[in-house]
Amino acid sequence: MKDVVAPDMFDCRDAYVGALEALAAGDDRIVAVVNDSVGSSKLGKFRDRFPARLINVGIAEQNMVGVGAGLANGGKIPFVSGAACFLTARAMEQIKVDCAYSEANVKLCGISSGVAYGELGATHHSIEDVAWLRAIDKLTVIVPSDPWETAAAIRAAAAHQGPVFVRISRMPVPALARGEDAVFTIGKAELLRDGGDVAIIANGTLVHRALAAAEALAAEGIAARVVNMATVSPLDGDAILAAAATGAIVTAEEGLATGGLGGAVAEHCARHRPVPMRMLGFPGFLPTGSASWLMEHFGLTAEGIADAARELVAGKG
């Protein structure tokens, strides 16, 4: 797996640690808890600047999350950081009980989420995480799309009283064009492009691909609405209903095609405004391949999104 990033592309871990260090400099309640993941979480500089506030429990994820809840009990604001696959799957009951059910003020940072670990295989992919976590009451789940949104989500998580999961990708993404007045609000979707023929709801690494798909569709006379649904829980139901008003929704995420963002949108539509949908994501355990190959192979590309949108629009008759 290469960490070489093109000049106009960004590894969101950098935005994460930048925001965390800035927060820590101004608030000594901010601590980081890791499972031997200082390097993979890019927390080396944090450790050098705030040595007493970097708590490395070693390779022990259940204890890591429990210790995080205990640090919150002691008045700290812990950012518990580990590879998303281990943090979520290994410590799921600690996330459920110690963090969510206890309403502990713990921030869980799932690093290198989705298929970032490509060739390392399904053990290291974290594509089930959003489906699992959004089923847990009281837990806020955020999937940021680019460096700006990652940093904003980290600041929002710190300011929010209660447990939050932030999914932090290492798959390079461009910085999205946003107005000066852009704000990130937990639970509020971001309308990135207006359009009345079809809506594309995406988050994380799929947002820039959704925008590229909308661009391609526009050239064919199809006006696609693009919604960045960074917060999967709590869900922005109004934004989904506005998308459903186009009469067709494509969802796209770097995760399972069922149960995650697509599942959440489908549930909301089924309850309030049924609409034809295409849910793009991964089918399950994946074959060997790099992250970019997996994205291509399973159609998680601008072209794949555009194809799904075309099919839906054609089907509207």
Place this chain on the structure above:
Amino acid sequence: MHKLERPEVAGDRSTRLEIRANHVRERANWMRRRLLKMIFVAGQGHPGGDLSAADIVASLYFDILRIDPKSPNAPDRDRFILSKGHCTGALYTALAGAGFFPEEELDTYLQPGSRLNGHPNRNYLPGVETNTGPLGHGFPVGVGAAVAGQIDGAGYRVFVLTGDGELQEGSMWEAAMFAGHRKLGNLTVIVDRNRLQQGARTEDTNSLEPLADKWRAFGWDLVEVDGHDPEALLAAFDAAADPRDKPRVLIANTFKGQGVSYMRDQAGWHHGVPDAEQYAQAIAELEAELRA
């Protein structure tokens, strides 16, 4: 922050300890009677483990802990975490007895909408530090609270009560290893060593012995005590207040069902419920012990 009401004690150290222990003994006896009533009324509960833990919990809540029911979230409070979260009979009676909620509310135990859930919920009840129930959770949370205190140089102490069967959970040893590594001198774990788990003896299920060697190997200071002797418990908890560079574990040798003759050391009373006749006998035995 002030200590809970406890008798004024004068005299030399051993006399003072005896007076304090008598107070704890009386409170533990009350807890036992009260929790049996809760379970009898509710028709559900875990009397075996509640009764084995009663003297430990009473020693903490009615003597050792620096807690204030009027300020249950005071940053400098001592923390007690019930890692064996099913023993709410012991925890709820102690919290009510210590003034965290009205004693009458104990009669709502397990009733629809009650704050007294089968396992403790900090969002329902003041004085509960973290929600427990599945085994292997409270101890890591206690370690985290102790790390926070260590970073801040705070004066509070953290006490975690675990079951002995609970030590079969891997997360317990993750926590033990890390607490030893961090030299958490502000942390005390009490193992309720009643030697019975839900269905059978621990040593017949997945043996814990040599238990003391295991804790010492993980970097812990270890004291073995009679977990039904408040004098021994108080002395051990007092000593734990001394500055030290290791976490401390008390292996408290106990009996499941202690205080009720027919429940004592019987696996069947893990979550058994007494009938009316058994309940009357249990209360009579405990009242007789109080008069003795």
